[in-house]
Amino acid sequence: MSISRDIRIVVGIDFGTTYSGFSYTHLSNPIVITNEEWPGQTGQFKTNTTLKYTNENYENVDCWGYPAMKKSPIELFKLHLGDIPESNKPYLPPNLSYKKAITDYLREIGKVLIKKTVKTRWPGIEWHQVLFVLAVPAEFPENSKRILRECVYKADLISYEKTYKLQFTTEPEAAAIHCISNIPETEIDNYIGRSFLVVDCGGGTVDLTIRKLLNKNELGEVTIRTGDFCGGTCVDQEFVKFLELKVGESAISSLKENHYEKYQYLIQEFCRNVKLHFTGIEEEYKNYELDIEQSCPILKKYITGSKKRRLEDDEWNIELGFDDIKKMFDPVISKIIKLIHDQLDNDKTCSTIFLVGGFSESKYLQERIKKEFNIRVDHILIPFQPIAAVARGAVKYGINNKFIKNRVLKYTYGRSTLKEYNESIDQISRKRDSGYVLAFKTLAKKGTTVDVDQKFFQTFHPENSNQEKMLCQILITKKDNARYCDEEDVKKLGDFIIDLPDANLGKDRKVYFELCFGEMEIQVHARNEYNGSEYNATFDYYDENTDEF
Incomplete structure (x- = not known):
């Protein structure tokens, strides 16, 4: 539109x-x-x-x-x-x-x-x-x-x-x-027809997708989107774990519960003084000393036992050396590097990696990625x-x-349908009075490249002659071959309710059903093939969290 x-x-x-x-x-x-x-x-x-x-x-x-x-x-x-x-x-x-x-x-x-x-x-x-x-x-x-x-x-x-x-x-x-x-107009032609990987390194998550520039103003998607919880705040969590080793888990827990602002202050000071400046080059690192008496004196009252005696001997100073900081970054960056490898393995023609998101500004992350992938791709860029x-x-x-021209489906989309009971495949408990079994019918498979507004359609008939309405469930799954609607990992996306006013026609009322992947939101449509009437239809997303406010 x-x-x-x-x-x-x-x-x-x-x-x-x-x-x-x-x-x-x-x-x-x-x-x-x-x-x-x-x-x-x-x-x-x-x-x-x-x-x-x-x-x-x-x-x-x-x-x-x-x-x-x-x-x-x-x-x-x-x-x-x-x-x-x-x-x-x-x-x-x-x-x-x-x-x-x-x-x-x-x-x-x-x-x-x-x-x-x-x-x-x-x-x-x-x-x-x-x-x-x-x-x-x-x-x-x-x-x-x-x-x-x-x-x-x-x-x-x-x-x-x-x-x-x-x-x-x-x-x-x-x-x-x-x-x-943000690619200069003089260079944009060099990217047309070529695929590129966007690595969005946020605070909580990292998201990756390989896309292709089809022309100057049109993007296609090449691979299924992937991601994990390995953003910048994971480094903060590693810092907190380091503190717990030095002062005790109970001390940090009590500080967080009773003095949240002081707990956050310690993390923000770490980010400001260490995390943002860490390059991974030992010669450029200056040991950081956390002075508890100066930075967070209230923490002292929660530290007990041998940890308290050791800190008293060290005059309440905790030193963070180069290896300590590197150990905080490395598990997080290793996850990101693996995610990038997995994406590039799915498209060996990818020529460029773009790094975006707040964590992408980390010099250490940038250098690790450049060192790992400068042979696999032509460019590794951080945009404006x-x-x-x-x-x-x-x-x-x-x-x-x-x-956005097209997307790669991350799920298989299907609908509930009725198929004849087969005793060699179906459990007897699944057989309905009509002799049918409620089954999963695939509409569009995971991994399919789908244009925006592309439609997938099927036709079907009512189960019973006297039906006045038909309920069709819209389902999604990451499984390749789902058989039934209630299988594990098959989830209901919503209900599609179709009016069937022509009861005198019995089961001959063929229904045309259409699912359209719109610009971002899914649309559904139904039509009576016998008389051409458009049915009143509703599509309501299923939400198991029905809390109101």
Whole structure:
């Protein structure tokens, strides 16, 4: 879909697990601007994805972003959208739903946006003239877009829930668009027809995809997207483990529980003084001394036993040598390098690696990747403002959403169907009264390259002669050959309900069913093949988390 005439401003939002930011442009002069002013911070492209509420009713936000880090914040709530076990999802208070936390955070983002654009830079702009593009992780389930659309609406960023003025792109797609958009016009012809790998090294996760530049304004996808939890904050976690060895796990646990702001201060001081400057070259490293009495005196009261005596002998100083820091980086970087190898093994023609995301600014990470892959690829590049790549690319996508030509399916998509019972294959318990078995019918297979708006269709008939409605489940799986709808690793994406008004026709009512992979959201359609009527049909994403707010 081309951009609507009433749109004047396009905003790209990178709602991240640990840090978030936004970029924007006015269509009259589409230079992309990245916000650098946040509560308590200036000169930063992102702020912390954190909230602090006024009380335990969690009705009103007290502060958010960087200021909330000093007050035991609500954090990591974005991960509740992900397809991870409930036991692995971050803690939230019982009376605060993750949807409300996301809504409240996006509302605060909107307040900054209004101040920066509508009220200050372009005071004549009305809110309805703004198009929002929200980037979502590629590995998040399909229903996350429906949930985010609901949250954006309740955050008062859009006037009604199904408006076209909220669009979605994936984080790796946005990052890829940013990378290509920053290639000089004089060089762009050298990239056309060639594949490139985008490695988005964020705070929590690293996402990778190989894409191909089909022409100057069109990208295709070559490989299935991959990723892992090996972002920059994993180095911070290794630092915390190092501290636990020096002062005791219970001491760090007590500090985090009772003085969260001091706990965060230790991590931020490590990032500022060590992590950001570490190059992996021993001659360039100067030993870092953590003076507990000066940096975090409250920690002393939680340290006991032999660790306390040893630190007293060392005058409460903890020295971090070159090898100590290297050991914090190496497990994380090794995971990233393996992910890159796996992608390049799937496309041996890949000529360029782009590094984006906040962690991509690490000199040590850059050097390790260059050393490992400078023979396999021609170029390893870090584009302009890599930490803001997703937000900036989302703006470009909003201006031209035809930039994405195709995608590689990460799942096999199917529907529920009825097949005749076969005693040599099917368990007797699966046989229905009609003599059929409810089975998985593949619509589009994992690994298939699918053009935007490409359709997959099938026809089928009702199970019983007197049926007035037909329920069809839309299913996804990573399995290659799923047989039944209730198998392990087969998940329900949503329900498709079809009206069947012509009961007098019995089972002869052939139904045409179509699934379309739209620009970002899946569309479904049904038609009565007997009389050509379009059926009233609904498609509702299945959400096992039915909490309201």
